[in-house]
Amino acid sequence: MNPPSAHSTDGSIVALAGGVGAARMLLGFVQVVDPASITAIVNTGDDREFYGVHVSPDLDIVTYTLAGRVDPEKGFGIAGDTFSIVDSLAERGHETWFRLGDRDFAQCLHRTLRLRAGDGLAQITDDTRRAHGLATRVLPMSEDPCATFVELDDGRVIHFEEYLVRERSPDNVKSVDLRAAAGARPGPGVLEAIASARCIVICPSNPVVSIGPILEIPGIRQALCNSPAPVVAVSPIVGGAPIKGPADRLLRGTGSEVSARGVAERYRDFVDGMVIDQRDAGLANDIEAMGLRVLATDTLMTRPEVSARLAESVLQLAQGSA
Amino acid sequence: MNPPSAHSTDGSIVALAGGVGAARMLLGFVQVVDPASITAIVNTGDDREFYGVHVSPDLDIVTYTLAGRVDPEKGFGIAGDTFSIVDSLAERGHETWFRLGDRDFAQCLHRTLRLRAGDGLAQITDDTRRAHGLATRVLPMSEDPCATFVELDDGRVIHFEEYLVRERSPDNVKSVDLRAAAGARPGPGVLEAIASARCIVICPSNPVVSIGPILEIPGIRQALCNSPAPVVAVSPIVGGAPIKGPADRLLRGTGSEVSARGVAERYRDFVDGMVIDQRDAGLANDIEAMGLRVLATDTLMTRPEVSARLAESVLQLAQGSA
Numbered sequence: 001m002n003p004p005s006a007h008s009t010d011g012s013i014v015a016l017a018g019g020v021g022a023a024r025m026l027l028g029f030v031q032v033v034d035p036a037s038i039t040a041i042v043n044t045g046d047d048r049e050f051y052g053v054h055v056s057p058d059l060d061i062v063t064y065t066l067a068g069r070v071d072p073e074k075g076f077g078i079a080g081d082t083f084s085i086v087d088s089l090a091e092r093g094h095e096t097w098f099r100l101g102d103r104d105f106a107q108c109l110h111r112t113l114r115l116r117a118g119d120g121l122a123q124i125t126d127d128t129r130r131a132h133g134l135a136t137r138v139l140p141m142s143e144d145p146c147a148t149f150v151e152l153d154d155g156r157v158i159h160f161e162e163y164l165v166r167e168r169s170p171d172n173v174k175s176v177d178l179r180a181a182a183g184a185r186p187g188p189g190v191l192e193a194i195a196s197a198r199c200i201v202i203c204p205s206n207p208v209v210s211i212g213p214i215l216e217i218p219g220i221r222q223a224l225c226n227s228p229a230p231v232v233a234v235s236p237i238v239g240g241a242p243i244k245g246p247a248d249r250l251l252r253g254t255g256s257e258v259s260a261r262g263v264a265e266r267y268r269d270f271v272d273g274m275v276i277d278q279r280d281a282g283l284a285n286d287i288e289a290m291g292l293r294v295l296a297t298d299t300l301m302t303r304p305e306v307s308a309r310l311a312e313s314v315l316q317l318a319q320g321s322a
Numbered sequence: 323m324n325p326p327s328a329h330s331t332d333g334s335i336v337a338l339a340g341g342v343g344a345a346r347m348l349l350g351f352v353q354v355v356d357p358a359s360i361t362a363i364v365n366t367g368d369d370r371e372f373y374g375v376h377v378s379p380d381l382d383i384v385t386y387t388l389a390g391r392v393d394p395e396k397g398f399g400i401a402g403d404t405f406s407i408v409d410s411l412a413e414r415g416h417e418t419w420f421r422l423g424d425r426d427f428a429q430c431l432h433r434t435l436r437l438r439a440g441d442g443l444a445q446i447t448d449d450t451r452r453a454h455g456l457a458t459r460v461l462p463m464s465e466d467p468c469a470t471f472v473e474l475d476d477g478r479v480i481h482f483e484e485y486l487v488r489e490r491s492p493d494n495v496k497s498v499d500l501r502a503a504a505g506a507r508p509g510p511g512v513l514e515a516i517a518s519a520r521c522i523v524i525c526p527s528n529p530v531v532s533i534g535p536i537l538e539i540p541g542i543r544q545a546l547c548n549s550p551a552p553v554v555a556v557s558p559i560v561g562g563a564p565i566k567g568p569a570d571r572l573l574r575g576t577g578s579e580v581s582a583r584g585v586a587e588r589y590r591d592f593v594d595g596m597v598i599d600q601r602d603a604g605l606a607n608d609i610e611a612m613g614l615r616v617l618a619t620d621t622l623m624t625r626p627e628v629s630a631r632l633a634e635s636v637l638q639l640a641q642g643s644a
Contacts, residue, residue, distance in 0.1 A: 051431060051435065052374060052375070052434055052435055052438070082406070084404070084425065084428065085407075085424065085427070085428050085431065088428030088429070088431075088432070089428060089431065089432060089435075091453075092428075092429075092432045092450075092453065094432070094435065102406050102424065105407070106407050106410030106411060106414075107410070107414075109373060109407070109410075109411065110414045110416065113374055113411075113416065116374070128414075131413075131414065
């Protein structure tokens with residue numbers, strides 16, 4: 001973090017990213033700056049093996065979205081994908097609550113085969129984004145296992161994907177277990193990207209289970225605090241509710257207020273500014289009182305043009321001209 | 323083996339089976355006897371991992387054929403299958419000379435996931451044939467790894483599937499390595515099925531790499547010799563050439579004559595009779611001179627009716643009434 005006046009104009013934009021919200025934010029940045037100047041550091045806390053293959057939901061959502069191949073309705077998966085593999089497995093008695101499409105499966109199988117052959121997740125992810133013709137760098141936050149677990153009031157501790165997909169995000173969250181991330185090493189290039197960034201963006205992703213695991217990896221939060229670049233977060237909470245997903249239940253379950261103010265509280269040690277939704281403009285004073293600059297605008301990225309305008313706003317705030 | 327007069331009329335028919343030829347032979351037997359009285363003991367020497375899944379070509383060919391789901395043109399794979407997985411992997415730079423269809427892949431993935439969960443290949447195979455509504459039992463010859471390797475004149479030693487599919491069965495076979503089978507244990511139920519059979523059939527499969535591995539497993543060849551039931555082999559060689567596949571190159575490469583007589587030589591210690599093609603009737607005297615009964619008929623199973631007639635001929639010869 002740094003006072004706005006000190007930021008340089010060269011170097012890259014680094015974005016901490018989860019899934020759908022982050023992917024749409026990145027889709028904004030690639031419209032307003034050189035895509036090759038952007039590096040996404042992506043959460044791998046959701047990763048899990050399904051059907052024998054290594055599924056990396058956030059890495060694939062970011063890549064498929066930037067490549068224009070994502071299923072536009074769901075925000076994840078590949079547009080027009082078929083589901084013969086999970087259907088075949090279901091016929092044979094397997095649990096198939098994670099509906100992985102066939103082309104999506106092939107991508108995960110490719111990742112699995114390369115991992116088994118000894119390649120690193122960062123290299124595989126980089127090759128994949130290049131194969132999709134993407135200039136934007138996509139870095140896994142870590143190459144170590146980082147599974148996020150959710151503890152429920154009934155005492156069960158379940159993998160985040162089980163919480164999100166199988167159980168459909170119940171409200172009875174007692175705590176979130178990020179110990180795996182806390183014991184992991186930053187992925188190749190992650191600390192270097194943060195250190196050389198001219199602007200750092202915290203995408204409007206779930207603060208607890210998408211941005212949370214990235215911040216938990218030893219060295220990353222400190223690197224953000226130490227960065228000479230401005231750090232700007234976009235609130236994923238609008239009018240007291242998440243745009244998508246269970247951020248409300250996870251924020252509440254981990255003791256945060258479900259509001260842009262609650263998100264600012266979690267990030268205040270390393271961010272310089274917050275972009276919040278225009279509907280939350282009334283919270284600006286409280287967030288400014290934390291020592292952060294605030295910009296209120298339309299943050300509902302329903303169309304690529306909105307994403308682009310939001311990206312402009314983030315850069316404006318980062319440059320101290322908002 | 324036993325003189326024809328001594329065979330009993332109850333008990334089951336046991337068939338030693340490879341792939342396409344065996345499957346078509348079994349398709350004959352299920353038309354002329356109770357399918358539930360048939361047990362196929364199937365070669366697993368062709369098994370290999372492709373794309374992270376356990377492929378069992380002969381087990382699947384037999385099961386798919388009996389279930390009426392096999393691709394009728396190729397004789398293997400599933401009719402109407404798609405190939406999006408191998409195509410996707412090819413796009414990503416993987417070797418995909420083994421063109422596994424998507425539904426076929428799902429079956430192999432199912433097998434892999436169950437094996438990984440600790441289930442045995444025999445149990446999985448049995449559940450699969452039941453799921454297809456098949457009354458005929460399908461037993462893997464072994465649950466141990468039994469990979470068959472082919473040594474070429476150029477010094478290379480390659481897996482049988484590499485020989486068959488990737489290299490398209492070249493002629494320069496120096497030897498066939500069945501040492502894995504020679505160190506394997508018979509699968510659950512295999513020796514019991516042979517011991518209690520009322521009739522044992524050696525299907526018209528490749529004598530070297532389909533029937534050969536089954537015979538190589540310690541205990542099986544001896545069980546055939548000891549059986550009180552008649553043992554009848556159907557020659558896969560017609561007019562000096564195999565009906566399908568590289569049996570000629572493999573017989574030659576392992577020192578056998580490429581003829582029904584050459585096949586009889588390999589089996590003479592445990593068979594009582596040979597069914598040969600009518601075009602090879604001139605070889606009958608030579609084979610009878612080995613002490614075997616011979617029946618010459620149409621063995622080209624181009625249609626299910628021919629398979630049924632051939633099955634009748636096998637039973638006739640087994641019963642000593644041919």
